[in-house]
Amino acid sequence: MTGIVAEDVDTYVDRLANRGDSVLAEVEREGRTEGWPIVGAAEGSLLHILARSLGARRILELGTAIGYSGTWLARALPSGGELLTVEADPKTAERARRTFERTGVADRVSILIGLAEDVLADLAGPFDLIFNDIDKEAYPAVLDPCIRRIRVGGLLVTDNVLWSGEVARAGRSRETKAIRAYNERLARDPRMIASILPLRDGVSVAVKVRE
Numbered sequence: 001m002t003g004i005v006a007e008d009v010d011t012y013v014d015r016l017a018n019r020g021d022s023v024l025a026e027v028e029r030e031g032r033t034e035g036w037p038i039v040g041a042a043e044g045s046l047l048h049i050l051a052r053s054l055g056a057r058r059i060l061e062l063g064t065a066i067g068y069s070g071t072w073l074a075r076a077l078p079s080g081g082e083l084l085t086v087e088a089d090p091k092t093a094e095r096a097r098r099t100f101e102r103t104g105v106a107d108r109v110s111i112l113i114g115l116a117e118d119v120l121a122d123l124a125g126p127f128d129l130i131f132n133d134i135d136k137e138a139y140p141a142v143l144d145p146c147i148r149r150i151r152v153g154g155l156l157v158t159d160n161v162l163w164s165g166e167v168a169r170a171g172r173s174r175e176t177k178a179i180r181a182y183n184e185r186l187a188r189d190p191r192m193i194a195s196i197l198p199l200r201d202g203v204s205v206a207v208k209v210r211e
């Protein structure tokens with residue numbers, strides 16, 4: 001629980017969330033049991049809804065972890081679509097590779113190992129959707145590279161943008177300052193229209209309106 005909305009409301013939203021099939025529900029259970037910071041079913045479903053309603057064919061994810069949110073995104077792709085997902089830790093990437101096999105999306109997913117800040121430099125756009133869920137201190141560094149790689153009409157979706165509400169208070173941690181800078185730059189960027197949903201730890205959804 002993150003403290004953004006009342007705990008009983010958070011629990012209610014989670015209880016009603018679509019959890020995908022039994023394999024994905026099992027990955028979610030494993031993630032929770034082992035303490036992985038995965039997005040959970042309500043946000044996973046949201047990612048799927050956004051990607052599917054956009055008709056996304058090329059998606060980039062920054063922060064793969066065990067492949068939970070990646071599976072929600074990959075399952076929204078039409079035949080021939082692709083998800084590129086970036087993970088800094090090779091052992092975690094190997095775990096994600098096994099998840100993508102289990103959830104039946106391995107044929108459309110490529111895992112890129114390295115820091116998102118570095119991988120982005122060698123990655124050409126355009127993407128229909130980019131989902132950013134890496135270490136929070138790295139958020140400002142990837143913002144402009146992400147925006148440049150999204151097509152007009154495409155989406156930048158970012159997790160943890162309310163950081164337990166700390167961004168709105170006097171929070172001075174490095175993560176809080178980084179997320180605050182990211183949110184403010186994104187809100188002012190003339191290429192984007194952004195809005196923050198108070199789901200879980202705060203999810204920012206931004207559409208690119210011009211180059």
Ligand SMILES: C[S@@+](CC[C@H](N)C(=O)[O-])C[C@H]1O[C@@H](n2cnc3c(N)ncnc32)[C@H](O)[C@@H]1O
Nearest residue numbers: 038039063065068069087088115116133134135
């Ligand atoms: C919050 S978890 C991602 C959870 C995942 N999106 C999900 O919900 O299933 C963040 C992951 O990103 C990786 N990571 C953190 N900072 C990174 C960076 N700068 N570049 C690439 N990967 C990073 C971490 O190793 C971790 O596995």
